[in-house]
Amino acid sequence: MAKNKSYxxxxxxxxxxxxxxxxxxxxxxxxxxxxxxxILNDSNFKRTRENMQEFAGAARxxxxxxxxxxxxxxxxxxxxxxxRLTGVMKKINRNGTGVRGERTIDLVSNxxxxxxxxxxxxxxxxxxxxxxYDAPVFGANRDSVTLEIADFKADSFVxxxxxxxxxxxxxxxxxxxxxEYDANVEGYEPxxxxxxxxxxxxYSATFPVxxxxxxxxxxxxxxxxGAALPSTVSHAAALGIIFYQExxxxxxxxxxGNGMQVIAVG
Numbered sequence: 001m002a003k004n005k006s007y008x009x010x011x012x013x014x015x016x017x018x019x020x021x022x023x024x025x026x027x028x029x030x031x032x033x034x035x036x037x038x039i040l041n042d043s044n045f046k047r048t049r050e051n052m053q054e055f056a057g058a059a060r061x062x063x064x065x066x067x068x069x070x071x072x073x074x075x076x077x078x079x080x081x082x083x084r085l086t087g088v089m090k091k092i093n094r095n096g097t098g099v100r101g102e103r104t105i106d107l108v109s110n111x112x113x114x115x116x117x118x119x120x121x122x123x124x125x126x127x128x129x130x131x132x133y134d135a136p137v138f139g140a141n142r143d144s145v146t147l148e149i150a151d152f153k154a155d156s157f158v159x160x161x162x163x164x165x166x167x168x169x170x171x172x173x174x175x176x177x178x179x180e181y182d183a184n185v186e187g188y189e190p191x192x193x194x195x196x197x198x199x200x201x202x203y204s205a206t207f208p209v210x211x212x213x214x215x216x217x218x219x220x221x222x223x224x225x226g227a228a229l230p231s232t233v234s235h236a237a238a239l240g241i242i243f244y245q246e247x248x249x250x251x252x253x254x255x256x257g258n259g260m261q262v263i264a265v266g
Contacts, residue, residue: 067199068174071199093105125240145220171202171219171221172202191230196233236265
């Protein structure tokens, strides 16, 4: 790294030299880095390859979650949702069995690391909706889930974003398989492909942001498998709230200010 003392302050890359500003000073450096071939083959980078392999597996598990909640992700999630989910899956991966680089991603055994996940930390569910409710109940086969919310006063338990006049509660269900390293494809694969990434969503009626809701709310999802969900597949249940603005008698969904959180994993 060298300082650029010329009165001409350059920024960018030219002939292999990168010019940049830092703390009010101008610096220049040569193009550096390690070749891809060396990373993939040099024994000194064995640990790097292991980390890359497991990171790719965590990213694939993250994609399965996003697939399962695809119908609500764009409305509820923030820009960094994929990265944050991958981070959760990497934590689960670190608890996995097997040698480094091939450790399992066992969501079933590590549900506590996923439960409580916020789709948008800037709009956490607890800051938007905080009426009391019991934990959702999973059916005997774990392929169904039901959430009961007692009648409540919206003024007291809902904090709407500016301009919102109405809201809807949402129960989203997502099935996500454990992932294991497959030497045949040199990558991670879901243990149960058939159920991985499947999702369902249940919506309540739409209510004003003031006054009593008027009745207990029941939200339920049922995948209807007719048999027990495989032991290698998790059923994640997320509660969310969507806000609307009424204009000329029509309700328009707000693009921001909504929130969703994983409240149980069965």
